[in-house]
Amino acid sequence: xxxxTLLSKSQAPITTRSFYAQETASxxxxxxxxxxxLLLKGMPFIGQALGASSVSLRMKEMMILRAxxxxxxxxxxxxHTVVCIQAGLTHNEILALRGEKEVDExxxxxxxxxxxxxxxxxxxxxxxxSTSLKEQMIQHYSEAEIVEFSLCIGATxxxxxxxxxxxxxxxxxxxxxxxxxxxxxxx
Amino acid sequence: xxxxxxFYTNYHCNLACTYCLTESxxxxxxxxxxxxxxxxxxxxxxxxGFESIGITGGEPFLIPTLVDTLHSILDILPVTLLxxxxxxxxxxxxxxxxxxGRDLRMQISLDYATPQENDAMRAxxxxxxxxxxxxxxxxxxxxxxxxxxxxxxxSQEEDALNKLVHKLGIPKKDHIVRKxxxxxxxxxxxxxxxxxxxxxxxxxxxTVDGAFWSPFAPTYKDGRLQKDLLISNTIQPLSxxxxxxxxxxxxxxxxxxxxxxxxx
Ligand code: SF4
Numbered sequence: 001x002x003x004x005t006l007l008s009k010s011q012a013p014i015t016t017r018s019f020y021a022q023e024t025a026s027x028x029x030x031x032x033x034x035x036x037x038l039l040l041k042g043m044p045f046i047g048q049a050l051g052a053s054s055v056s057l058r059m060k061e062m063m064i065l066r067a068x069x070x071x072x073x074x075x076x077x078x079x080h081t082v083v084c085i086q087a088g089l090t091h092n093e094i095l096a097l098r099g100e101k102e103v104d105e106x107x108x109x110x111x112x113x114x115x116x117x118x119x120x121x122x123x124x125x126x127x128x129x130s131t132s133l134k135e136q137m138i139q140h141y142s143e144a145e146i147v148e149f150s151l152c153i154g155a156t157x158x159x160x161x162x163x164x165x166x167x168x169x170x171x172x173x174x175x176x177x178x179x180x181x182x183x184x185x186x187x
Numbered sequence: 188x189x190x191x192x193x194f195y196t197n198y199h200c201n202l203a204c205t206y207c208l209t210e211s212x213x214x215x216x217x218x219x220x221x222x223x224x225x226x227x228x229x230x231x232x233x234x235x236g237f238e239s240i241g242i243t244g245g246e247p248f249l250i251p252t253l254v255d256t257l258h259s260i261l262d263i264l265p266v267t268l269l270x271x272x273x274x275x276x277x278x279x280x281x282x283x284x285x286x287x288g289r290d291l292r293m294q295i296s297l298d299y300a301t302p303q304e305n306d307a308m309r310a311x312x313x314x315x316x317x318x319x320x321x322x323x324x325x326x327x328x329x330x331x332x333x334x335x336x337x338x339x340x341x342s343q344e345e346d347a348l349n350k351l352v353h354k355l356g357i358p359k360k361d362h363i364v365r366k367x368x369x370x371x372x373x374x375x376x377x378x379x380x381x382x383x384x385x386x387x388x389x390x391x392x393x394t395v396d397g398a399f400w401s402p403f404a405p406t407y408k409d410g411r412l413q414k415d416l417l418i419s420n421t422i423q424p425l426s427x428x429x430x431x432x433x434x435x436x437x438x439x440x441x442x443x444x445x446x447x448x449x450x451x
Contacts, residue, residue, distance in 0.1 A: 013417035014384055014400065015435050037419040037431060 003167050006030040019043060027075070027168035028159065049155040055148045061087045062112070063119045063149060064156045065097045069186075070123035073160035077186040078170045082177050094183065111140050115149065122153045188436055189390035191267070192232045192425075193241040193402045196220050196253070198394075200246040202271055205308040206336065206378050208371035210407040211245050218245075218395045222256040224423070228393065229263045231425040241390070243269040243402055254282050257291065265290035269334070272296060273313055275320040280327070287327050294332040294363070295321060300347035321355045332361040338378055340364075370413060371406035384416065389436050391418070391428060398428030 005011075007030050009020040016033040019025055025033075028046075032039045050060060061084045068076035077098065084094050096106035097116070107113050114136055121129040137146055162168075170185075178185055195209075197219045203212035229240055240260055247253050248270055260266055272295035275283075295317055299305040302314035324331050333352050340348070345364075352362045367379030382403060392399040396412050397420040399405045404416030418435070419428045 007414065011415060013414050015418055015431055034414070035420050036417060037421050037427065040431065 001167060002027060002031065002169055004031055004034065006168075007033045015040060026171070027166075028163070031166060031168065046155060046159070049148075049151050050159075053148060055145060055152070057087045058089065059112075059115060059149075060152055061089065062093075062097060062115060063152050065094065066116055066119040067123045067153050067156040068160050069098050070120060071157055071160035071164075073164050074186045075163035075168045075170055076156065076160050078178060079174055081183050081186075082174045085177065085181060091182070098183075098186070100184075114140055118149060119153050122150065123157060188432065189388055190236065190238040191241050191390055192229075192237045192239075193243060193390055193392035194220055194225050194228075195244055195392065195394035195402075195405060196225070196242055196247045196250050196256075197245040198407070199249060200244065200271065201249065201273060202246070202310045202313065204310070204372075205376055206338070206367040206373040208368060208373065208403065208406045209245065210372045210410070215407075219250065220393070220395055222250075222252055222259075225256060226259045226263075228423065228425050229260045231423075233263050235425060235429060237264065239265045239267065241267045241269070241392075241402065246271050246274065248274040248279070254285065257286060258289075261286075261289045261291060265292075267292045267294060269294045270296075271309075271313070272317040272320050273310075275316070275323065280323050283324065283329065284327055286329060292330045292332055293324065294334050295324075296336065297333050297348075297352070298335045298337055299344060300351040304344070318351075318355060321357070325356050330361075331357060332363065333357050334363045334365065336365055336367055338367050368403050370403065371408055374408055387416070389432060391432055393422045393428075396420075398422050398432070400432070 006024075006027055007013075007016075009017055009023045009025070012020065012030065012033040013036040015036045016029075016039050019029045019033070019039060024030065029039065029043065032042060050064060051057070052060060061080060065077065065080045065084050068080055081094055081098065084097070089097075090106075092101060092106045095101040096103045103113060103116050107116065117133060118137055121127075121133055141149070175185060195218075197217050198209055198211055199213060199215055199217045200207070200211035201213055232240065240263075242257075242260075247268060250256070257266060257268065268291065270293060296309075297305065297314070297317050298308065299314075305314040306312065321331055321333070333355070335348060349359075349362070353359070367373050369379035369381050373379040384400065387401045387403055390401045392402045392405060394405045396405060396417075398418040400416040400418060404413075406413045418432050421427045
């Protein structure tokens with residue numbers, strides 16, 4: 001149960017209504033709507049950082065699900081398990097990202113494994129990231145990609161803490177999809 | 188967008204009218220807008236091209252320093268001040284003399300021509316206090332207007348009210364009649380007309396809770412702020428809510444009617 005009111009479209013400030021496709025919107029939107037100026041500036045950033053861009057949706061969702069798992073954010077883990085399904089990740093890939101299978105057993109591409117290692121390193125509290133991992137990233141990815149990855153992971157961690165602190169509820173439709181697809185619901 | 192900027196000085200009131208948009212009463216949280224902040228924002232308003240300031244509440248005259256604040260704001264822009272007209276005791280009238288000749292319009296609520304009808308939705312003794320105060324204020328002299336907020340007037344009630352207002356020395360142009368708006372306590376009581384955003388003139392309105400679409404917007408219902416017409420929680424710098432409002436206005440096909448065209 002969210003600790004703050006999730007505003008429906010008719011309750012939400014007029015300046016935020018364009019973010020509502022229906023009478024309800026995601027808990028992230030319907031909570032930030034309490035501060036319209038934050039939603040107006042923040043959502044375009046969040047959409048750009050987390051949505052498909054020059055980096056594929058598959059890669060973005062890999063990072064988001066992995067970071068959310070590491071941060072123990074039940075809202076983001078459950079929600080992005082569903083988005084990963086929609087983005088075409090396999091059952092085993094999703095389990096591996098959720099820490100329920102070994103990454104090395106499921107992912108075979110070196111570049112993807114490196115991306116997961118980068119996500120793990122960034123999601124590991126304040127611990128420093130090793131020089132060798134940084135060097136590998138520079139070798140395998142462009143500077144623009146490293147920026148996009150790192151901001152995607154950083155923005156995810158921000159939302160993980162936000163969603164956990166406010167106890168944002170998972171969409172019941174998403175819970176049904178998780179059940180149907182044989183994924184456990186993270187609490 | 189209107190060139191008048193509104194402030195809600197406070198939310199508490201010595202009355203508790205049945206149709207009050209803000210659920211004001213003596214016991215609600217006061218939510219006082221700090222005078223220094225109002226003055227600072229009024230300066231910004233003038234620089235941004237606003238041409239006047241509106242002040243409402245709650246009852247603004249419950250703020251002891253109101254007259255000093257009015258002087259400071261009047262040094263910057265003309266002011267329209269809304270009051271229930273019930274707190275004009277002798278000492279207050281003396282204090283108000285200092286405002287003579289300043290660019291101030293004071294607007295007093297009076298809904299019906301008899302105490303029984305007028306006080307039914309406001310408070311006992313309200314009618315008497317108002318009709319005693321108006322001549323004293325006109326004598327100062329101050330520019331006084333009368334605002335009548337009504338659900339439904341019969342033509343007899345309307346005639347009687349017009350006669351009374353005329354007798355009090357208020358010209359027709361300074362008598363405003365408007366319908367109750369279906370928000371706040373009026374909504375809880377099933378009173379008033381609906382006013383959609385398309386009908387409410389955009390008049391930026393600041394309260395301690397944030398910046399709102401119009402003075403009809405920062406309403407309270409069941410003790411909770413109605414946020415549907417909130418523009419931003421940020422009120423300073425004033426350019427922040429102004430920018431959001433201006434960029435949003437273009438999307439609204441605004442069509443005012445006679446009751447929603449402005450707060451006065
Ligand atoms: S309508 Fe005005 S006078 Fe009546 S309670 Fe509300 S603020 Fe006070």
